[in-house]
Every structure is written in C-alpha cells, then in structure tokens.
Amino acid sequence: MSDVHQEILADVFSKACPSRDTLEHVTGRWGILAMMALTEGTFRFNALRRRVEGVSEKMLAQTLQALERDGFVHREAQPVIPPKVEYSLTPLGEQTAAKVIDLVRFLEGKLPEVLAAQQRYDAAKG
Template sequence: MDAHQQLLADVFDRACPSRDALEHVTGRWGILAMMALTEGTFRFNALRRRVDGISEKMLSQTLQALERDGFVHREAQPVIPPKVEYSLTPLGEQTAEKLFALVRFVEERLPEIMSARRAYDEVKG
C-alpha cells in the first residue's frame, strides 16, 4: 500500500478519534440532522420538527457533537429571546453530500431490504 492509500487515521484502532467523528455523523440522529441541514439554516425547534421523533435532549447532544467536530456551525444572536441558528460548515456540506449518497442508495434499495426482512422474520418468527 503506498502513502496515498494509507488512512491518516485508523478507524479500526479503538483509541482513534475518527471513530467518534464517524459515529457522530452516521448515527441515527447525526445523519438525520445533517440531511435536514442540507436544506438550509434552521433554528433549534424547526430542526427538531424536521427530524421527526428526536427528543430535545438528543438533538442538543447531537448538534453539540457535530459542532465540536466541525460539521455544524451554531450562531447565537444576542437578542431577547435568544435566537440560535444551525447550519452546515463547508466540512459539513462535503460530509452531508457523501451521506446523501448513502441515504439515497438505501431508499432506492428499500424494496429489497423489506423483502429480506420478511424472509428473515419468516425463518426466525
């Protein structure tokens, strides 16, 4: 393997910080928050409504992790009541583009996935 093929990090190493970043963007709530933010800038409650089923606490934790990793920008405006908006950073936009390809692939293959689930359930059920 030449130097260009080597990873800068090693996701297989349990101590590698890339594992955390990967988990933040590919976990259920991370990927949904990132996909929603591709639609534009959101205030917290609007984003919570867009990501159906996420709790306030989980959205807050997800956004903090994505912000810490540099995928999401949080802008707090000094007004009363406070106005906070979330958007993707350039790194977040690039990452979301790759996630979108995965989401689209899964959605397109959903009939096969559902068929596999039914077959599995028949055998295991």
C-alpha cells in the same frame, strides 16, 4: 518536518482512533438526519427538531453539539432577547452531508430488497 505538517493517520478499526467518535457523530441516527435537514438551509433549534421527527430535545442538543465540535455544524447565537440561535452546515459539513445523502438515497432505492430480506429472515425464524 514540523508537527503541524505531519500527516495524521487514521485507522477506524483502532479503538483509540478519534475517527470512531466522528464517524458515530455523523452516522448515528440523529446525526444523519440533522445533517440532511441542514442541507435544506439554516434552522433554529425548534424548527430543526420539528423537521427531524422523533428526536428529543436532549438528543438533538447533544447531536448538534458533537457535530459543531467536529466542525460540521455552525452555531450562531444572536444577542437578542429572547436569544436566537441558528444552525447551519459548515463547508466540511456540506461535503460530509453530500456523502451521507448518497448513502441514504442508495438505501432508499434498495428498500424493496431490504424489506424482502427481512420478510425471508422473519419467516425462517418464526
């Protein structure tokens, strides 16, 4: 079997596994929010930054670059003056965002339980 056709085995628990970095890019605070926003359509950088409240320009740029490198985000720079750059999800990004959205919706649905647990914890510690 050629190297091209060998199955790649990933083990997120292994410190050397590249899946750890990819997981961090997708599940980090800004990665999740950027991918969720991009499910709404194509965005220019500043419009995406406004959509993802609280993210700095630097963090959004780093997040988008990592997601683009991993194949989740497509960056299209149009050769006009001033430059026009748009971001959208790739097919892989769309599939991944769907999974992330499921997790977010689950957590939002469980928020009353989470808030109650936090109150119990804080009351016991305070």
